[in-house]
Amino acid sequence: MKKSLFIYVLLFFANNFTGQTSGIQWQKNYGGTGYEGANYIVQTPDKGFLTGGYSNSYNDDLTKNHGGMDCWLLKTDSNGAIQWQKS
DSSP, X not given: OHHHHHHHHHHHHHHHHSXXXXXXXXXXXXXXXXXXXXXXXXXXXXXXXXXXEEEOOOSTTOSOOOSSXXXXXXXXXXXSOEEEEEO
């Protein structure tokens, strides 16, 4: 009885966790030629994203570097386009 109950439970969970789609709408890399990392990402009321992290780059997506590893705050719209940033 225990064996068949285990099999039913296993099949129940396996059925619920298979066949799921990822739901990725878009993806993009941000940053420059140095090192970047994101510590926090939250969705904003306008469906954009606010990302807090760090960077030591001074080119590409970065508008300014103050030397060394800077804190970097990045705001994007719902399609991933940069709206503003601060370092």
